[in-house]
Amino acid sequence: MEGHEGWDEYAPFYDWENARTLGRRDVPFWKSLALHAGGPVLELGCGTGRITVPLGRAGVDLVGVDRSSAMLRRARQRVRRARVDGRVRLIRGDIRQLPFRRGRFALVMAPYGILQSLLRERDLAATLDACFRALEPGGVFGLELVADVPSWKECRRRVSLRGWRRRPGGTHVTLVETVRQNRARRLTTFDQAFIERHGRRRTTRRFAITFRTLSVPQMARRLEKAGFEVSALLGDYRGGPWDPRADVWVILARRP
Ligand SMILES: C[S@@+](CC[C@H](N)C(=O)[O-])C[C@H]1O[C@@H](n2cnc3c(N)ncnc32)[C@H](O)[C@@H]1O
Numbered sequence: 001m002e003g004h005e006g007w008d009e010y011a012p013f014y015d016w017e018n019a020r021t022l023g024r025r026d027v028p029f030w031k032s033l034a035l036h037a038g039g040p041v042l043e044l045g046c047g048t049g050r051i052t053v054p055l056g057r058a059g060v061d062l063v064g065v066d067r068s069s070a071m072l073r074r075a076r077q078r079v080r081r082a083r084v085d086g087r088v089r090l091i092r093g094d095i096r097q098l099p100f101r102r103g104r105f106a107l108v109m110a111p112y113g114i115l116q117s118l119l120r121e122r123d124l125a126a127t128l129d130a131c132f133r134a135l136e137p138g139g140v141f142g143l144e145l146v147a148d149v150p151s152w153k154e155c156r157r158r159v160s161l162r163g164w165r166r167r168p169g170g171t172h173v174t175l176v177e178t179v180r181q182n183r184a185r186r187l188t189t190f191d192q193a194f195i196e197r198h199g200r201r202r203t204t205r206r207f208a209i210t211f212r213t214l215s216v217p218q219m220a221r222r223l224e225k226a227g228f229e230v231s232a233l234l235g236d237y238r239g240g241p242w243d244p245r246a247d248v249w250v251i252l253a254r255r256p
Helices: 007-019 027-035 052-057 069-081 121-134 216-225
Strands: 041-044 062-066 088-092 105-110 135-145 155-165 171-182 187-198 201-212 229-234 249-254
Touching: 007 069, 007 155, 007 171, 007 187, 007 201, 027 052, 027 105, 027 135, 041 052, 041 121, 052 062, 052 069, 052 088, 062 069, 069 088, 105 121, 121 135, 121 216, 135 216, 216 229, 216 249
Parallel strands: 041 062, 041 105, 062 088, 105 135
Antiparallel strands: 135 249, 155 171, 171 187, 187 201, 229 249
């Protein structure tokens, strides 16, 4: 089992699902951080460009890296459509082995739980080392852990979303989920079935995605072990302080 598995299959549904869940609530936070970085920005796991494109539009000089070609294909279309291809570069790669020269970036951002796709301790350690090297001295590493993943109730084949993709009369989509928690290993697996109905035609696409969630104090310790200085723990997207009940988990750290 690998944390990067499932994303190619998820790609056609990712934006549809996100429009109904997180939406763009976190985008102003990352935009403000990137605009204050004072240099080039690296986004880990840029996906379909949900954050990448608004940052490019705001004038940020940005590189997005992602392992899924299907997610990247969508991001590339968006980048072209928004005409930010002069400022935004998208690269297929793995965040555990970043292909950049040392000290290239002023900010490395890991939004929306990308580090939760690292299912083993050694994958997280390799990624933190790679981010440390990619940052210039004084550069900032910002990450968000999706707080509610470990508290999802286990369930079997529950309908968790349904609605139209594009307008009524287009394709009707139903998401049926099975959720499994492995508390000992801190793993949460979502077995997803996306059922599409278009007129009388019906197709079902199944895949699984797994996340590993460390607590905020645990992640802060991993960052310190990798050489970072933790500068802030945030509990909302306006910069408010984190506490164990916060529903947003953001950590900012600095390469000394
Ligand atoms: C939750 S999505 C985030 C996408 C985007 N940043 C957003 O906020 O909408 C996670 C992305 O990380 C990518 N990913 C997962 N593991 C990866 C790895 N080891 N290396 C590179 N990308 C990875 C997936 O392909 C997926 O596109």
